[in-house]
Amino acid sequence: MSELAQTKSAELSAQEKSILAELTEKSIKIRVSPNNYFVALFLATFFTGLFIYLQYDLVATITLMASWILIPFFLWSDKISFDGIQLKRTGLIPRAWAWLNNARYRLKLDEIEQVETQALRALKRGGNVFYRYRTSVRGKDISFTFASGGEEYRQMVVKLFPLLSENLLDNRSIELRDYLSEPKEALMKAEFAKVPSAEVLELSLSELESREIKRKIKKTPPKFEDEELEKVDYLRRLANELRLSGHLLQALEVFRRALFLNPKDGWLLFEFARCLHSFAGAEKNRKLERKALAALRLAEKRADGDEKLLARLGESYFQYGEWQRARKVFQKTLEIAEESFRSIRGMAEISLREGKIAHVIHHFATANRVAETPALRRWTKNETEYFTRLNSDDEYMDMEVSRVNLLESLERAKRTSLKIALLGLPWILIGLVLEQNLIVNLGWAVSCVSLLIWVGMIMSRNILSARVPLDIE
Secondary structure (H helix, E strand, O other), X not given: OHHXXXXXXXXHHHHHHHHHHHHHHOOEEEEOOOHHHHHHHHHHHHHHHHHHHOOOHHHHHHHHHHHHHHHHHHHHHOEEEEOOOEEEEOOHHHHHHHHHHOOOOEEEHHHOOEEEEEEEEEEEEOOEEEEEEEEEEXXXXXXXXXXXXXXXXXXXXXXXXXXXXXXXXXXXXXXXXXXXXXHHHHHHHHXXXXXXXXXXXXOXXXXXXXXXXXXXXXXXXXOOOHHHHHXXXXXXXXXXXXXXXXXXXXXXXXXXXXXXXXXXXXXXXXXXXXHHHHHHHHHOOHHHHHHHHHHHHHHHHOOOOOHHHHHHHHHHHHHOXXXXXXXXXXXXXXXXXXXXXXXXXXXXXXXXXXXXXXXXXXXXXXXXXXXXXXXXXXHHHHHHHHHHHHHHOHHHHHHHHHHHHHHHHHHHHHHHHHHHHHHHHHHHHHHHHHOOHHHHHHHHHHHHHHHHHHHHHHHHHHHHOXXXXXXXX
16 A cells, blocks of 8 residues: 555656746746836826927937837737746846846746736626736736736646645635636537527626525535536536636626526535625625625635635635634634645735734734744744734834825825826827917926926835835834
């Protein structure tokens, strides 16, 4: 028996080595978010127009040609690459900036401390919601952010996320790791499973708001054969693939079929509840949101002491603003498994929201003790030291509160200055059409000053986003 175990272990290690070798040979590259480059291009174009108005034609020509040639080139070359060992920026601008500031542009796998993914609704069409996922990978005072929009994002998720500890990933990142697929492939599977289209399912939308689905979920399931269990697993995967692809109505229909076969599966109820909550948010339907929370509570009842499921449930409650319920679930999880890192971290976040700094310190210190990777131990240690300094040093607390308040003020001022700058542009056109130099001059002055203030706010915000150093006197 021991020889068989050793053989399997050797085969597994060989397989891991082959995967690592394949990753190393072919690195994955994904372009960074182009927002900063678009801002630079917009400013260059604006000031080109200003130079033309001031009759500095040579300066305008140089500015226009340099900006529209160099900025797209810098954007095209600025990518995040992953070779199976580390993430790194490949662009000329970030490399030069890192060299000038003695900063880092590489992040090894064992240095990653947190991975968070946000889902932004880019477009809604009927029962379909097209999401744009934005993932941030952080560690050792450096952050890499990349967004969905092509095959490169799926490749990055498929290759990077399975190599990371699950405690590094948030709820949505775990879902992407397990269920992200090509949208067309998910639709083909749905068509093969005879799932109606979103247009047809919209006609039966009222069923979601009725008590019928609740009765079906509470129905006692029959005894399963192995084939039926396999069918439930297939339906669960298909439902999640459709959900992450934005086909929410079809995902809910597949979840309904799976729950009809196995209504007491806690994980299935949990994923159904998250899908229903996403659909309710897209439809702005408070009634469906309440039903999604009810489904979460039902999943909690049927968790059967599964500490991983309970921890994920607590994170979902916290994400949806149900902080008291999240606290109860995290405490329940810790009663089952005292070393549940996700639950301890969740308790720290709830205590922070309630302003109980001493509890935050305690929870982060406990999380540091049970952390399974050096990166998590480093992160929890830094958090413990930071909140300890906040709790013990009133001057440091005042500095941090002032920094946060100033950040909020800068964010408001940034939005206001951009609005004023954009309002000045129509007056420039009106003045040119009416041949009124005074209106044109006022439009250029207002827009130019507002844009300069806007750029200053952006730079100030980037500087103030970092915490005050702990060793400051």
